[in-house]
Amino acid sequence: MSVSSVIRRVAGAWLDGDLLYRFRRSPVAVAAAALGALLVLAALGADLLAPYDAFDPASANAADARLPPGSQGLFGETYALGTDPQGRDMLSAMLYGLRTSLVVGVASVGLAAVMGVLLGLVAGYCGGLIDAIIMRTADVQLGFPAILIALLIDGVTRAVLPREVHERFAMPVLIVAIAASYWVQYARTVRGLVLVERRRDYVLAARVTGVSTPRTLFAHILPNVLGPILVIATINLALAILTESTLSFLGVGLPATQPSLGSLVRIGNEFVFSGDWWISTLPGLLLVLLSLSVNIFGDWLRDALNPKLAQ
Amino acid sequence: MSGRPTILSVDNLTVRFDASPPFLRRVLTGARRRTVHAVEEVDFAVTEGSTFALVGESGCGKSTVARTIAGIQAPTAGGVSFMGVDIAAFRTRHAAMPYRRNLQMIFQDPYASLNPRWRVGRIVAEPMVTHGLAAPGPALRGKVSELLETVGLSTDDARKFPHQFSGGQRQRISIARALASNPAFIICDEPTSALDVSVQAQILNLMKRLQKELGLTYLLISHNLAVVAHMAQSLGVMYLGRLVERGDADQILTRPRHPYTRLLLDTVPDPHAPDRGRTRLQGEVPSPLSPPAGCAFHPRCPFAEERCTRELPSPVKVGGAWVACHAVQEDRLPHHLPGRSQGEIVSGGAT
Amino acid sequence: MSALLSVENLRVEIAARDRRLTAIDDISFTIGAGEILGVVGESGAGKSVTGTAILGLLEPPAALAGGRIAFAGRRIDTLDEESMRRLRGKEIAAVFQDPLTSLDPLMTVGEQLVETMLTHLPIKRKEAFARAEDLLRMVGLPAPRERLQAYPHALSGGMRQRVVLALAFCCNPRLIIADEPTTALDVSVQAQILDVLRRMCRENGTAVMLVTHDMGVIAEATDRVAVMYAGRLAEIGPTRALVEEASHPYTRGLMASIPSLTRRRDTLVQIPGAMPRPDAPVSGCAFHPRCPSAEARCRSERPPAFAVEASQVACWLADPARRSVSA
Numbered sequence: 001m002s003v004s005s006v007i008r009r010v011a012g013a014w015l016d017g018d019l020l021y022r023f024r025r026s027p028v029a030v031a032a033a034a035l036g037a038l039l040v041l042a043a044l045g046a047d048l049l050a051p052y053d054a055f056d057p058a059s060a061n062a063a064d065a066r067l068p069p070g071s072q073g074l075f076g077e078t079y080a081l082g083t084d085p086q087g088r089d090m091l092s093a094m095l096y097g098l099r100t101s102l103v104v105g106v107a108s109v110g111l112a113a114v115m116g117v118l119l120g121l122v123a124g125y126c127g128g129l130i131d132a133i134i135m136r137t138a139d140v141q142l143g144f145p146a147i148l149i150a151l152l153i154d155g156v157t158r159a160v161l162p163r164e165v166h167e168r169f170a171m172p173v174l175i176v177a178i179a180a181s182y183w184v185q186y187a188r189t190v191r192g193l194v195l196v197e198r199r200r201d202y203v204l205a206a207r208v209t210g211v212s213t214p215r216t217l218f219a220h221i222l223p224n225v226l227g228p229i230l231v232i233a234t235i236n237l238a239l240a241i242l243t244e245s246t247l248s249f250l251g252v253g254l255p256a257t258q259p260s261l262g263s264l265v266r267i268g269n270e271f272v273f274s275g276d277w278w279i280s281t282l283p284g285l286l287l288v289l290l291s292l293s294v295n296i297f298g299d300w301l302r303d304a305l306n307p308k309l310a311q
Numbered sequence: 312m313s314g315r316p317t318i319l320s321v322d323n324l325t326v327r328f329d330a331s332p333p334f335l336r337r338v339l340t341g342a343r344r345r346t347v348h349a350v351e352e353v354d355f356a357v358t359e360g361s362t363f364a365l366v367g368e369s370g371c372g373k374s375t376v377a378r379t380i381a382g383i384q385a386p387t388a389g390g391v392s393f394m395g396v397d398i399a400a401f402r403t404r405h406a407a408m409p410y411r412r413n414l415q416m417i418f419q420d421p422y423a424s425l426n427p428r429w430r431v432g433r434i435v436a437e438p439m440v441t442h443g444l445a446a447p448g449p450a451l452r453g454k455v456s457e458l459l460e461t462v463g464l465s466t467d468d469a470r471k472f473p474h475q476f477s478g479g480q481r482q483r484i485s486i487a488r489a490l491a492s493n494p495a496f497i498i499c500d501e502p503t504s505a506l507d508v509s510v511q512a513q514i515l516n517l518m519k520r521l522q523k524e525l526g527l528t529y530l531l532i533s534h535n536l537a538v539v540a541h542m543a544q545s546l547g548v549m550y551l552g553r554l555v556e557r558g559d560a561d562q563i564l565t566r567p568r569h570p571y572t573r574l575l576l577d578t579v580p581d582p583h584a585p586d587r588g589r590t591r592l593q594g595e596v597p598s599p600l601s602p603p604a605g606c607a608f609h610p611r612c613p614f615a616e617e618r619c620t621r622e623l624p625s626p627v628k629v630g631g632a633w634v635a636c637h638a639v640q641e642d643r644l645p646h647h648l649p650g651r652s653q654g655e656i657v658s659g660g661a662t
Numbered sequence: 663m664s665a666l667l668s669v670e671n672l673r674v675e676i677a678a679r680d681r682r683l684t685a686i687d688d689i690s691f692t693i694g695a696g697e698i699l700g701v702v703g704e705s706g707a708g709k710s711v712t713g714t715a716i717l718g719l720l721e722p723p724a725a726l727a728g729g730r731i732a733f734a735g736r737r738i739d740t741l742d743e744e745s746m747r748r749l750r751g752k753e754i755a756a757v758f759q760d761p762l763t764s765l766d767p768l769m770t771v772g773e774q775l776v777e778t779m780l781t782h783l784p785i786k787r788k789e790a791f792a793r794a795e796d797l798l799r800m801v802g803l804p805a806p807r808e809r810l811q812a813y814p815h816a817l818s819g820g821m822r823q824r825v826v827l828a829l830a831f832c833c834n835p836r837l838i839i840a841d842e843p844t845t846a847l848d849v850s851v852q853a854q855i856l857d858v859l860r861r862m863c864r865e866n867g868t869a870v871m872l873v874t875h876d877m878g879v880i881a882e883a884t885d886r887v888a889v890m891y892a893g894r895l896a897e898i899g900p901t902r903a904l905v906e907e908a909s910h911p912y913t914r915g916l917m918a919s920i921p922s923l924t925r926r927r928d929t930l931v932q933i934p935g936a937m938p939r940p941d942a943p944v945s946g947c948a949f950h951p952r953c954p955s956a957e958a959r960c961r962s963e964r965p966p967a968f969a970v971e972a973s974q975v976a977c978w979l980a981d982p983a984r985r986s987v988s989a
Binding site for chain 3: 368369477478479480507508509510511512513515516519534535536537538540541564574575576578579580581582583591592593595596
């Protein structure tokens with residue numbers, strides 16, 4: 001009962017513009033969304049906003065290494081947020097790092113959602129053996145934490161591929177690794193929703209009319225299970241960004257030449273106790289802000305679509 | 312009845328569901344397989360252009376019969392032949408398309424039977440698109456407008472979503488969708504039981520008008536005997552998966568033979584006749600997981616004898632109806648009681 | 663005659679986004695001791711909200727916005743939560759459509775009955791058990807002693823509703839508010855439950871407010887009936903008179919739209935259109951857009967309740983001034 005009423009709620013809420021109304025009345029959600037939008041804009045505009053190109057090895061200057069925020073460089077550069085151990089401008093590195101983190105997060109969540117939704121649809125609608133195979137695979141998958149899977153994939157690709165090739169494919173590998181550990185949640189949710197939807201009269205009406213199975217699945221059922229998926233995806237986005245950072249921090253994510261927020265924290269980690277706090281702390285802070293804004297928005301979305309919490 | 316052809320015949324239809332616990336539990340705990348006897352050996356035929364009603368209490372199997380005829384439930388045994396073709400013979404989706412075009416369905420819950428994410432125009436157009444009856448574009452839009460007007464809605468309604476309509480209006484949309492592929496036969500599964508009475512009257516009148524204008528045949532599934540009396544020419548009364556009485560609607564409603572039919576008719580509250588003497592139907596319908604032996608109605612039947620508890624009665628013809636009851640066959644039923652006094656129905660009489 | 667329950671000018675409003683919608687618009691009626699009053703209307707007419715308001719169970723966004731409710735001479739709409747709760751268990755009982763919502767799935771039938779009695783009656787545990795068994799026998803539950811040990815899920819729908827009736831009667835309430843008590847049940851079981859309700863009321867002198875959408879149930883079980891339309895009372899009067907010859911055009915239309923086993927006709931009388939929704943209220947008489955006899959006055963002025971024999975009818979057609987002119 002609750003699942004189907006959630007669906008009715010989602011559909012109704014969107015169509016009525018009710019969601020927008022509730023959004024405007026929630027200052028926390030508005031603040032989180034505004035902060036999130038600001039960070040996304042900053043990441044997208046990294047090329048324009050960053051004073052230096054963080055990917056250009058020429059911008060790294062060993063003489064300017066580990067300068068505190070507000071320092072002047074050897075050639076008169078201004079480092080508003082200081083420099084890292086390679087003498088890169090922290091502000092530029094963080095902007096590019098933010099972009100990398102967002103790209104990895106969005107792409108892995110998107111991939112996980114597509115995989116999970118497809119498998120969940122098929123499992124829920126077909127049932128029987130297909131359902132059993134997909135869902136038991138999912139159960140096994142759940143036994144492995146994301147980091148373990150990512151380490152595994154990273155380890156295998158590192159062993160198989162030559163170093164330069166591996167670095168070039170580091171980001172896709174990371175995305176696949178994170179997606180592989182998150183699809184289960186989507187598959188389970190979608191399967192549960194499909195089990196409810198497929199017995200509903202509008203689906204039966206389509207079957208009576210002779211509508212083909214793929215069309216029934218994608219045109220009829222899929223739009224009605226997307227609401228909860230959106231909520232999961234939003235909350236997972238923050239998780240995926242943190243997973244990327246964790247992996248990069250552990251050194252199995254992106255190489256140092258491709259700064260992400262996680263790898264920046266890792267680089268700075270060695271110097272925290274020698275007083276160079278900004279190298280680790282500033283990207284860490286940005287990471288907190290990013291995941292906080294996404295998380296708060298996701299929480300609000302989940303509550304807003306939950307009929308039991310809505311007054 | 313008249314010499315009109317039979318459009319649908321259901322022969323010896325049996326549908327059973329497996330309700331066993333999962334395999335592992337059966338092995339571990341020794342739980343036995345369990346079968347729901349939803350429909351047992353049901354026989355009836357529907358004449359073109361008429362309304363055949365299946366009535367009974369919840370769990371009697373009437374909706375399962377409807378779903379089997381609609382081709383969304385496979386029969387365990389027996390068959391359904393529609394316009395002279397056995398529907399079990401369809402091997403592919405393609406082969407079944409002409410049958411699907413000719414047979415449509417209206418559902419009980421007007422809130423669940425329309426896809427909440429689709430606009431009304433797209434919902435109504437879908438059968439035509441599926442069967443290639445109209446090319447997308449102005450021709451299709453014109454057909455949709457025409458259908459919406461036929462059921463009493465306006466052309467502009469095509470752009471709206473289902474949730475913008477009331478229950479009665481949604482049922483009109485369902486009817487428009489059912490008419491879209493120009494079918495000969497419509498299964499109406501409790502079409503008005505979710506609606507208020509004044510809206511029910513609107514929908515029943517609409518259904519009757521469409522039947523007259525388009526020559527439709529209806530299979531009406533309902534628990535409401537007054538609705539059935541208003542709509543149907545012939546009917547079947549189901550109890551625990553079996554037809555206990557079937558035949559001419561007027562005869563069964565005015566002179567019911569089977570004790571269950573008599574008591575069911577007696578039970579219906581009728582605001583137009585509140586004070587008629589009535590006998591109550593005792594007890595409740597047993598579980599279809601373990602139907603009683605012999606005649607399934609015997610535990611609740613005031614006329615049950617020893618034979619009823621062990622031997623299944625086979626239908627015999629009494630006047631214009633077939634009745635499956637030992638007491639009727641042995642002619643040991645009182646002619647008046649229980650049940651309504653005879654000749655009470657004033658046909659066509661308005662006050 | 664002093665009424666057991668009297669509702670005067672009751673208003674219930676629902677807080678919406680930017681305004682307040684009127685769910686119950688100024689209704690007044692009484693229920694005498696031992697009387698069965700039917701409240702009938704289409705979905706959205708406000709019949710359930712009325713019952714909920716009397717029970718003091720309105721939940722936001724719905725709230726009382728005016729009028730008074732008096733029970734046995736004492737005003738109850740202003741009572742605090744705790745006094746109302748005590749009143750609800752003992753003096754006023756409720757029966758709802760779905761018996762499962764009224765029963766605790768984790769307690770046996772006997773425990774629930776005994777628990778309720780111990781809370782409200784000065785009675786010993788042993789006596790309570792004996793009384794619980796009697797009650798189950800009275801509501802027609804077969805093998806009552808064994809059923810005391812049963813959990814709700816082990817009972818059929820009809821048996822559960824019998825247990826709910828036993829629960830409602832266990833503290834000898836003076837009023838029972840029954841909201842669609844038979845709607846979820848099969849016709850044969852529905853008739854049994856109504857019989858039990860009626861018999862128990864007669865035996866115990868309990869009054870009932872029977873909320874339903876089914877005119878058949880009203881005709882079978884009630885003494886008087888109130889017809890609600892768009893949050894207002896259209897007509898209230900003795901069931902017999904109302905069923906045989908209603909005065910309000912809405913009631914007449916409603917009765918004529920019901921298909922009958924005994925009086926069959928080719929087409930049913932239908933009331934065109936639909937009931938106005940609270941977010942789009944109608945001026946004057948709420949029924950005028952659908953009324954076959956609507957006049958200019960109906961569009962602008964809301965009709966008060968006029969007495970027509972033993973009934974009260976909110977319709978300008980029943981205005982004595984007008985009737986004396988036409989007579």
